[in-house]
Amino acid sequence: xxxxxxxxxxxxxxxxxxxxxxxxxxxxxxxxxxxxxxxxxxxxxxxxxxxxxxx
Amino acid sequence: xxxxxxxxxxxxxxxxxxxxxxxxxxxxxxxxxxxxxxxxxxxxxxxxxxxxxxxxxxxxxxxxxxxxxxxxxxxxxxxxxxxxxxxxxxxxxxxxxxxxxxxxxxxxxxxxxxxxxxxxxxxxxxxxxxxxxxxxxxxxxxxxxxxxxxxxxxxxxxxxxxxxxxxxxxxxxxxxxxxxxxxxxxxxxxxxxxxxxxxxxxxxxxxxxxxxxxxxxxxxxxxxxxxxxxxxxxxxxxxxxxxxxxxxxxxxxxxxxxxxxxxxxxxxxxxxxxxxxxxxxxxxxxxx
Numbered sequence: 001x002x003x004x005x006x007x008x009x010x011x012x013x014x015x016x017x018x019x020x021x022x023x024x025x026x027x028x029x030x031x032x033x034x035x036x037x038x039x040x041x042x043x044x045x046x047x048x049x050x051x052x053x054x055x
Numbered sequence: 056x057x058x059x060x061x062x063x064x065x066x067x068x069x070x071x072x073x074x075x076x077x078x079x080x081x082x083x084x085x086x087x088x089x090x091x092x093x094x095x096x097x098x099x100x101x102x103x104x105x106x107x108x109x110x111x112x113x114x115x116x117x118x119x120x121x122x123x124x125x126x127x128x129x130x131x132x133x134x135x136x137x138x139x140x141x142x143x144x145x146x147x148x149x150x151x152x153x154x155x156x157x158x159x160x161x162x163x164x165x166x167x168x169x170x171x172x173x174x175x176x177x178x179x180x181x182x183x184x185x186x187x188x189x190x191x192x193x194x195x196x197x198x199x200x201x202x203x204x205x206x207x208x209x210x211x212x213x214x215x216x217x218x219x220x221x222x223x224x225x226x227x228x229x230x231x232x233x234x235x236x237x238x239x240x241x242x243x244x245x246x247x248x249x250x251x252x253x254x255x256x257x258x259x260x261x262x263x264x265x266x267x268x269x270x271x272x273x274x275x276x277x278x279x280x281x282x283x284x285x286x287x288x289x290x291x292x293x294x295x296x297x298x299x300x301x302x303x304x305x306x307x308x309x310x311x312x313x314x315x316x317x318x319x320x321x322x323x324x325x326x327x328x329x330x331x332x333x334x335x336x337x338x339x340x341x342x343x
Contacts, residue, residue, distance in 0.1 A: 020094055053121070054195065055315070
């Protein structure tokens with residue numbers, strides 16, 4: 001379990017989580033990218049949607 | 056980045072690990088297929104390296120950023136890799152005017168469109184052809200900056216705004232507003248098959264059908280007419296894995312967009328078709 005840096009809510013890391021996967025805080029909706037660490041995963045704020053994102 | 060001597064079957068190149076990319080990785084793992092993922096944002100590319108490093112490597116392009124996608128495709132294809140889809144497809148699909156002209160050359164049914172390169176000529180051609188019309192940025196996704204121009208006043212307001220934007224937005228691309236049900240069709244092409252399709256319904260108070268704008272999805276049966284049209288569009292764009300968008304006009308189906316790095320989460324959800332596995336199979340067959 002990791003704490004949201006915005007609202008301190010607990011963010012559950014999925015069992016099948018992968019590095020760079022995006023997780024969202026269930027309380028405030030902030031998005032984070034999972035980064036591998038020696039203890040499993042840490043988080044960093046996800047990149048905001050870019051003007052050129054799409055299909 | 057350098058080519059790996061212990062070569063995987065193929066690579067997935069991404070900049071955001073979304074549901075689609077994760078499902079592709081999991082589908083490969085289930086089939087015990089060795090793949091390597093490359094995070095485009097965390098790597099650099101030696102553009103003048105030995106081309107044997109990537110010769111014949113198969114790279115599935117999944118970058119969500121249009122510019123990351125286009126330029127990393129150019130880099131890897133230039134180094135000899137087979138990028139899916141190719142640079143040609145990325146360029147042609149990534150620009151609505153280019154797409155229109157490519158499809159037009161193959162006599163594929165498309166909405167009528169016109170372009171202009173100044174405010175004055177844009178207003179002139181709009182007034183000549185009448186309203187409503189749809190203005191679309193030539194490069195853009197998820198319905199951003201697409202506007203319905205119902206009359207001259209609306210057109211003048213939008214076009215004047217564009218004057219203060221990046222020069223790409225001074226290339227004015229207009230399409231007819233096609234009379235259709237409040238939905239369009241997203242078809243997923245993998246190789247020489249249309250593997251699944253969905254209806255995309257407009258969200259509340261919205262005329263655009265993009266899922267990114269809150270549209271709803273429903274399964275759509277792939278008809279022989281749809282299949283023929285989508286495969287012809289895919290062949291014209293020289294693409295292998297594409298999302299072909301169709302509108303049901305009064306005169307039959309029209310192709311209004313071909314997506315180079317198609318999303319398929321909603322299509323899998325509502326159709327149950329295992330698109331990630333089909334894509335992995337397609338990539339695997341590339342190496343044979």
